[in-house]
Amino acid sequence: MDGIDKRNRLEENPFSYKKSKDNTVFIEFHGKRVKILKGKEVEKFLKRIELAGNDKEVQLILAKITGNFKRGNERKK
16 A cells, blocks of 8 residues: 555545445545445445455545545645
8 A cells, every 4th residue: 555645645534434324325525525325335335444454444445435536636624
């Protein structure tokens, strides 16, 4: 995983997720909702999260799922 997060942005844990009762997952970036997963996407996502070894891997999974969070110009708030 070396070289993926060169500026150590994922160390700050900018991403979070919440699972609702109706099996929907909400992914947030610094508290703002940026992605909603439903159906089969939720199952696939939760399996990947379970296999993650540490918080940084979870953050990387969340960053990749959101898609457009890879250029380094994201604002914190």
